[in-house]
Amino acid sequence: MTASKSPKAVILLSGGLDSTTVLALAQAEGYDCHCLSFVYGQRQEIELARARDIAARAGAVHLVLRLDLDKIGGSALTSDQEVPKHRSTSEMAGPIPATYVPSRNLIFLAHAAAWAEVLGASSIFIGVNALDYSGYPDCRPEFIAAFEKLLNLGTRAGVEGGQPFTIHTPLLHLNKSEIIRKGLALGVDYSLTHSCYDPDPAGRACGACDACLLRRKGFREAGATDPTAYQE
Amino acid sequence: MTASKSPKAVILLSGGLDSTTVLALAQAEGYDCHCLSFVYGQRQEIELARARDIAARAGAVHLVLRLDLDKIGGSALTSDQEVPKHRSTSEMAGPIPATYVPSRNLIFLAHAAAWAEVLGASSIFIGVNALDYSGYPDCRPEFIAAFEKLLNLGTRAGVEGGQPFTIHTPLLHLNKSEIIRKGLALGVDYSLTHSCYDPDPAGRACGACDACLLRRKGFREAGATDPTAYQE
Numbered sequence: 001m002t003a004s005k006s007p008k009a010v011i012l013l014s015g016g017l018d019s020t021t022v023l024a025l026a027q028a029e030g031y032d033c034h035c036l037s038f039v040y041g042q043r044q045e046i047e048l049a050r051a052r053d054i055a056a057r058a059g060a061v062h063l064v065l066r067l068d069l070d071k072i073g074g075s076a077l078t079s080d081q082e083v084p085k086h087r088s089t090s091e092m093a094g095p096i097p098a099t100y101v102p103s104r105n106l107i108f109l110a111h112a113a114a115w116a117e118v119l120g121a122s123s124i125f126i127g128v129n130a131l132d133y134s135g136y137p138d139c140r141p142e143f144i145a146a147f148e149k150l151l152n153l154g155t156r157a158g159v160e161g162g163q164p165f166t167i168h169t170p171l172l173h174l175n176k177s178e179i180i181r182k183g184l185a186l187g188v189d190y191s192l193t194h195s196c197y198d199p200d201p202a203g204r205a206c207g208a209c210d211a212c213l214l215r216r217k218g219f220r221e222a223g224a225t226d227p228t229a230y231q232e
Numbered sequence: 233m234t235a236s237k238s239p240k241a242v243i244l245l246s247g248g249l250d251s252t253t254v255l256a257l258a259q260a261e262g263y264d265c266h267c268l269s270f271v272y273g274q275r276q277e278i279e280l281a282r283a284r285d286i287a288a289r290a291g292a293v294h295l296v297l298r299l300d301l302d303k304i305g306g307s308a309l310t311s312d313q314e315v316p317k318h319r320s321t322s323e324m325a326g327p328i329p330a331t332y333v334p335s336r337n338l339i340f341l342a343h344a345a346a347w348a349e350v351l352g353a354s355s356i357f358i359g360v361n362a363l364d365y366s367g368y369p370d371c372r373p374e375f376i377a378a379f380e381k382l383l384n385l386g387t388r389a390g391v392e393g394g395q396p397f398t399i400h401t402p403l404l405h406l407n408k409s410e411i412i413r414k415g416l417a418l419g420v421d422y423s424l425t426h427s428c429y430d431p432d433p434a435g436r437a438c439g440a441c442d443a444c445l446l447r448r449k450g451f452r453e454a455g456a457t458d459p460t461a462y463q464e
Contacts (some may be wrong), residue, residue, distance in 0.1 A: 063303065063304075065299075065300040065303060066298060066300050067297075067298075067299065068298050068299075069346065071297060072297075072343070072346045072347050072350055073350055074349060096388055096392065102345070102346040102347075102349040102387065103342050103343070103345045103349065103387065105386070106342040106345065106346075106382070106383075106386055107339065107342040107343060107346065110335050110338040110342050111304070111335070111339060113334070113335045113338065114304050114306070114333075114334040114335035114336075114338075114339065115304050115334075117306060117334040117335065118305055118306035118334055135391070137385065137386050137388060137391040138386040138387070140385065140386075140391075142385050143385045146381060146385050146386075147386075149378060150338070150375065150378040150382050153372065153374050153375045154335070154369050154370040154372075154379075155334065155369055155370070156332070156334070156369060159367070159369040159372075160327065160328065
């Protein structure tokens, strides 16, 4: 290993706006990025196709793993439950919505940790955000901090004294427009990204679910054009 | 819901000696048991067939989920790496062996939590053991305690103030012979269980991997007959 070799990082990449920005940020920081995506029974498999394009465009390694979260159910994203639409900011700050997938981030992060351990990477990046989000419990800063601590107990590094894991959450305290501005400054092509929870069969965004509303507001506030083709 | 209704629990069931004993203990405590097993790319898929038989015999609900841990690799249990044989007790207390699967318990527990949340269960049972084991970091008491804490931050219960999760580890401080004695007292049929990391194509246990050695020693010390048909 030469001194100039880039440190490896695992990037959780959904194909959405946030994780795509995270990938660009990690690459700008000099990480050798290994992107991880999941086919987990989600309705909007279009995001997976976008993740493949985004990783390829970034020249990053990409691993796609299958999970059976639809067999567990409990979410509008993995079943035919209705996706809530046209919710206000205060509604988004209310009870956890039907689009919450139980333990999804925990399961994603656990796989990222497994891959990081095999790769010899000690950095994991995840695009969680505690401002413009739908109130999911597994996006909260205290959850991420507790996960990092757990990982350093439950892995080889924890027992054998290797480099401890760091969970990087560069978007945690940014609002959507700040995220978009950062991404645009790094040359992110947001036309590749997909945010909608409830696209039509052609993959067109609904424009009205939480994810679409937050995205539209973000572009508006950033003074930038959203390249998404919306149904409404 | 009537007052006499049994509380639901999710039981991680591998088809091995430990988790089968845990299922019997949980049933004896009055839980309505929901068993969870994984096809994760392990070499010894025989244990899954045993898990199905064990859950059926116990009259418990059984969910089997697929994971792609073999695509991540890093373990003798999910690749063609050699399984270490004939190790002494002091070797087992040494460095983490090749049979360690990175983040496996974390991934299993994360799925158990997802299912528990959907079922409305607040109890998760796992047969980890800190005495007669191979030194895996994710079997240690401090890992389990940190996981329980994490779960109560990252789930609906953590945010909305529901019943907090408890991770039950009834075997944590027992040695193998104590586990076997408890199981036999509850009528566990250990001929249904499979422990070996490296069975032959007919499913016969090797008799020499850590799992076989710990099992054999346990039955010997319990003064009971091991019903396993070993190759050697």
